[in-house]
Amino acid sequence: MRGKSIPRAFVILLLCASAACHAAGKPLPPAQMSTSDHPSETSPPATPYPPDETATLTEAYPGPPPSAASAASTGTLPSPQLGPGKVPVEPLSSAQPVVFTYVCPWLEFAGDLPVYSYKMIASYPHDPKAYTQGLVYRQGVMYESTGLYGASSVRIVDLETGQVKLSRELPETYFAEGLALSDGRLFQLTWKEQTGFIYNPENLESTGDFAYSTEGWGLTEDGQRLIMSDGTERLFWLDAHDQSVTASVQVSSQGRPVTRLNELEYVNGEVWANVYQTSCIARIDPGSGRVTGWIDISGLLSPEELVTAEVPNGIAYDSLRGRLFVTGKFWPRLFEIEITPAHASSN
Numbered sequence: 001m002r003g004k005s006i007p008r009a010f011v012i013l014l015l016c017a018s019a020a021c022h023a024a025g026k027p028l029p030p031a032q033m034s035t036s037d038h039p040s041e042t043s044p045p046a047t048p049y050p051p052d053e054t055a056t057l058t059e060a061y062p063g064p065p066p067s068a069a070s071a072a073s074t075g076t077l078p079s080p081q082l083g084p085g086k087v088p089v090e091p092l093s094s095a096q097p098v099v100f101t102y103v104c105p106w107l108e109f110a111g112d113l114p115v116y117s118y119k120m121i122a123s124y125p126h127d128p129k130a131y132t133q134g135l136v137y138r139q140g141v142m143y144e145s146t147g148l149y150g151a152s153s154v155r156i157v158d159l160e161t162g163q164v165k166l167s168r169e170l171p172e173t174y175f176a177e178g179l180a181l182s183d184g185r186l187f188q189l190t191w192k193e194q195t196g197f198i199y200n201p202e203n204l205e206s207t208g209d210f211a212y213s214t215e216g217w218g219l220t221e222d223g224q225r226l227i228m229s230d231g232t233e234r235l236f237w238l239d240a241h242d243q244s245v246t247a248s249v250q251v252s253s254q255g256r257p258v259t260r261l262n263e264l265e266y267v268n269g270e271v272w273a274n275v276y277q278t279s280c281i282a283r284i285d286p287g288s289g290r291v292t293g294w295i296d297i298s299g300l301l302s303p304e305e306l307v308t309a310e311v312p313n314g315i316a317y318d319s320l321r322g323r324l325f326v327t328g329k330f331w332p333r334l335f336e337i338e339i340t341p342a343h344a345s346s347n
Helices: 008-016 066-071 105-109
Strands: 086-089 099-102 115-125 132-138 141-146 153-157 164-169 176-182 185-190 195-199 206-211 219-221 225-229 234-239 245-250 261-267 270-275 280-284 291-296 312-318 323-328 333-341
Touching (some): 105 280, 132 261, 132 323, 141 176, 141 185, 153 176, 270 312
Parallel strands (some): 219 261
Antiparallel strands (some): 086 099, 132 141, 141 153, 153 164, 176 185, 185 195, 195 206, 234 245, 261 270, 280 291, 312 323, 323 333
């Protein structure tokens, strides 16, 4: 974004000086969300995650994929004392309201891991009322899962225009989460309801459901099995046919557990994960659970757009053309980006 994006040097300065900042709680959705976004006037208000979003496992799961059985637990050090992932932006003028942007506090603990930035290739319109939870791009079609109680849906979206071509609303008691397309079926998680839904990707007609015992956060697939996150440091492999858990792995960076793994995407043999309440994307080796590099996607939105936008969330990979798409919760735009070394320009 020329002339309007937040200077990367300023974001880095904020991150380095973050000891003076305080981590913020989960922001409320924009006040302009109308009752037309809800199934009925008696629906509960659209509600985001409360502050205690990190889940605990409710039962033991099998070990990691057989190819890396010796790496079942890679997080041997305590969790680091991360700085805030959300920091204030210096106003351009006294008339501008205080706004916040998201940064990547994990960069301080990256050590010798590769750190990446991005080059913006294209910008597309995106529904600013969409609380994006899952994003999938397959064969020229963009699918999106949106969350919040009373506003959750699964959608088919036109990439070029941002127009919602087809949408199926979830009952108001479900908070939609991650999304994945596998073996001709579209799978959607819900947050605390321990229920997943299955759809026909052509018309979004419901074809079934499934259960799981943790919270549901992110979802992707590796061509054979579904891969799920639950807000902790663990990834779970699910059988695509009966959705049973077949394996799990603990995710760590330099021996430290990485929690709040959110939206997932499988990219060239790696699992890429948005880390909730930050601008970090972790590149994860699925066999060992080790983070192989960090991507910082801070600075995509202008200060004006940050007034109502929330955290980055949503990664989609076009494997046929090698394109990478990212967006966020209540973001007015969706971006195609190219991953670059950290010190390259994002313009």
